[in-house]
Amino acid sequence: MGWTTVWSHAQRGIAHHCASKGTVQLTLRQIVPAKKIRLVFKNEYGTQKQKIQNLSFKTNEKSEMIPDFTIDPGEIVKTASILIDPKAEKWQICFHVSTSESGFSYEDADIFTGAREMDFCSGLMAIEAEITGQCVVAFGDSLTEGATWTAPLQRSLRKQNIYLVNQGINGSCLLKSNSDISTKDSQNFFYGYSGVQRLKNCLNSHCNVEKVIIFIGINDLINGELTLESFQVEIEKMIQLCERYNVAYQLCTLTPCLGYLEMNEAKEVLRKEINTWLIRNFDDLWDFSTIVEGTQGCLKRTFDSGDHLHFNAIAGLAIARQISSDFVKGE
Incomplete structure (x- = not known):
């Protein structure tokens, strides 16, 4: 048993298509009934430091807050392991991003539709599970x-x-x-x-x-x-x-x-x-x-x-x- 990427979406440069900062809220279908996951963030196309704040991951009644961090241009940051409820049918991710130059549109087979503050999800790139x-x-x-x-x-x-x-x-x-x-x-x-x-x-x-x-x-x-x-x-x-x-x-x-x-x-x-x-x-x-x-x-x-x-x-x-x-x- 080891860490495996179970979900990801390709980042792109977002040009003039997105607000410069905002709150990202995602609800995903359960990908795998795992007990531990970690989030992978990347600033693949950005030219500025990106600050991720108030990051939380929730499954059913289990919720974890992750300390704030920054991502340099081109850098990959993986969170510490997050304990989740393996029976949860939905995964909820929420965080605030300071700058948006690299990301993806919310159209994804695993993401539930909903009202968005931003046109693109910036920062988050993948989810790994143990x-x-x-x-x-x-x-x-x-x-x-x-x-x-x-x-x-x-x-x-x-x-x-x-x-x-x-x-x-x-x-x-x-x-x-x-x-x-x-x-x-x-x-x-x-x-x-x-x-x-x-x-x-x-x-x-x-x-x-x-x-x-x-x-x-x-x-x-x-x-x-x-x-x-x-x-x-x-x-x-x-x-x-x-x-x-x-x-x-x-x-x-x-x-x-x-x-x-x-x-x-x-x-x-x-x-x-x-x-x-x-x-x-x-x-x-x-x-x-x-x-x-x-x-x-x-x-x-x-x-x-x-x-x-x-x-x-x-x-x-x-x-x-x-x-x-x-x-x-x-x-």
Whole structure:
């Protein structure tokens, strides 16, 4: 038994999308019936010290207050172990944050909706539990962050003491750090760091990671910035990073999106070339494209959320069932 990351959400630079300070209140579904957990805070994109005050964690009638602390830019801070009620169906976290330059939106399959003082959750990055189990990281962009396939897979794998954590960021690119505004400042990287940097940060901050699912590159393709060679170079770097950390990896093919704004036939040809390279060269591969593709280059109509790129819940379930069966078979 040891410390394992059982829940996390990828941080991003929050740019102009959040108030500068405020109170964070989160209510999560019980992740695992553990007796001890600890909270992981990070100031991944911030350029100022971040002060965390009045931090509390409550399960049923059991509540603990954690002493105030500060987080330097780029620093990871883990709280001391917190005793919780393993029978509690909800976990409640509350704290005040002094500055907000790094965080995530509250949209998460495990977080109950509610009124918010801030648009983003700043500071908190992960929850670790003292359990027997392992962490699997789902690393990607909006096709991952949207949780259509990660949420049902999480529910399935948790029964096997495998804790899938969602590390998707909408708009995230493989090749470069990116934002919705012109910037070179990390706190404004609304779509996160480039793929290799993000993955390195993730492996440094998560505990007991067994495998990384790598599903990224579609934004670079749509933006017209991807080539087969650049995709190959960056994927090889990510594989080398996983091997350096002694973590298994699972690559995924790029899914079809003809009909989406700025996608065209030339880019579709490149998508096929990339997928052919992946299929020919890697055994540790999930062919998402085959699962969701209907008319050549397009999502199946029954799997399309409406924009011809993002999956709906039916598509997510189809993907999750395939991946879940592979985990069960030990593939």
